[in-house]
Structures are given as structure tokens and as C-alpha cells.
């Protein structure tokens with residue numbers, strides 16, 4: 532059959548096919564747990580900890596998108612949140628589940644293997660949706676799906692926070708259109724603070740700033756090549 536496009540989902544699936552499949556890439560990425568990757572260390576993001584320390588976030592229901600080996604999901608669960616965490620990679624989820632058992636946070640933390648766009652979540656709404664480093668690995672057309680996901684799951688007054696490659700420091704700065712001609716995401720897409728504010732303009736921006744770099748002895752994760760952004764869904768939305 533040559534005429535395969537009928538729905539918006541068909542268009543999105545066709546565009547997905549212009550890029551290498553992400554699942555096998557991430558499974559290979561996590562195969563060697565001793566590899567020198569900054570976010571393999573079991574430390575929570577400094578910005579996430581700062582939202583908690585400042586009382587902007589308090590224990591409630593949270594969803595971690597692209598949770599990887601679970602460092603932020605486990606921190607949220609340890610802080611008293613009820614957490615659902617999703618990742619495409621079965622290797623990441625297996626590692627995250629082991630870490631959660633070791634941390635004693637399994638009672639209020641569930642991991643789900645699969646795409647964030649297809650995950651069958653046990654709750655309709657989340658007070659916090661957190662994404663550390665997933666958005667910037669999505670192809671441009673999946674921003675449409677991402678915004679639809681946020682619209683569906685973020686509770687009224689809920690918070691959404693994201694970290695993404697900071698333009699000028701890390702990530703591809705090619706325009707969206709060129710990425711399709713290239714058929715590659717070049718290791719992830721760079722965003723400016725204005726691009727994040729514009730993408731999530733349906734939400735109120737509370738804080739958009741570079742991540743604060745952390746030294747090797749810090750208990751927190753912080754690298755200078757990420758932007759951090761915190762938004763809130765206002766009640767009127």
C-alpha cells in the first residue's frame with residue numbers, strides 16, 4: 532500500500548521514520564553502566580532540588596518523562612512524591628528499578644517502559660511533570676505530541692520543569708527543517724531560553740536559567756551545558 536497517510540498520527544509516524552529508531556540507541560547507551568556519562572551518577576538535578584528547597588514544589592503526584600536510570604524519580608519518591616516514571620529504554624528501566632529497590636523507594640514509585648507518547652499511566656493528572664534531557668532528543672514534530680501530552684496530564688496549577696541542551700554550549704543548532712533533510716538529530720537539539728519560553732508559552736514561566744555547575748563532590752547533578760526551565764499551568768488555562 533503506497534497511500535498510508537490518513538491521520539495526524541500517520542504523519543507523525545512517517546516523520547519518526549526519517550530518523551534512526553531511538554530505543555535501540557538508548558539500550559546500547561545504557562549497556563555499560565560504568566561508562567563516563569555525567570547523568571549516570573545517582574544524583575538529582577540541582578534545579579529540581581532548589582524548587583523543593585524553596586517550597587515551590589511540595590510532595591504530590593509526579594511524572595518523570597524519559598527518566599533514564601531514575602535519579603530524579605527516586606529523589607522525588609524519597610521526598611514523598613507519588614511518582615510515575617517513563618523511559619523508552621528497557622535497559623534504563625531495569626537499572627532504575629534496581630536503584631529504586633536499593634533506595635527503598637519502590638512503594639510510591641512505578642517505572643513504565645515505552646514511549647512517553649504511548650505510556651498507559653495510572654493517573655489522569657500530575658501536579659509535577661519533570662523532564663531532564665528527554666525533550667532535546669525528540670525530533671521536532673514530536674513537540675506537537677509533547678505539548679498534547681502536557682495538556683492532557685498536567686493538573687490545573689501543576690508545574691512542568693525541563694532541562695535541555697543550551698544553545699551555544701551543547702546540541703545541534705540546525706533549523707528544524709534541515710534536520711529532516713539530514714535524517715539525524717546530531718546527538719540532540721540545542722534550545723535557547725527564548726525558544727523554551729516560546730514552545731511552552733501556554734504556561735506561566737516561573738524560572739528559566741542555566742543549570743548551576745556542580746563539583747565532583749556535590750550531592751547534586753549540575754552541568755553548565757543545560758538550561759533549566761520551570762513553568763506553571765495557571766488555573767485559567
Ligand SMILES: C[S@@+](CC[C@H](N)C(=O)[O-])C[C@H]1O[C@@H](n2cnc3c(N)ncnc32)[C@H](O)[C@@H]1O
Pocket residue numbers: 553557570571596597598599600601602603617618619620623645646647648662663664665668669
Ligand atoms: C539524556 S537521557 C536522560 C535520562 C534521565 N532523565 C536523566 O537525566 O538521568 C534521555 C532519556 O530519554 C529517553 N527517551 C528518549 N525519547 C523517549 C521517548 N519518546 N519516550 C520515552 N523516553 C524517551 C531515553 O531513553 C533516555 O533515557
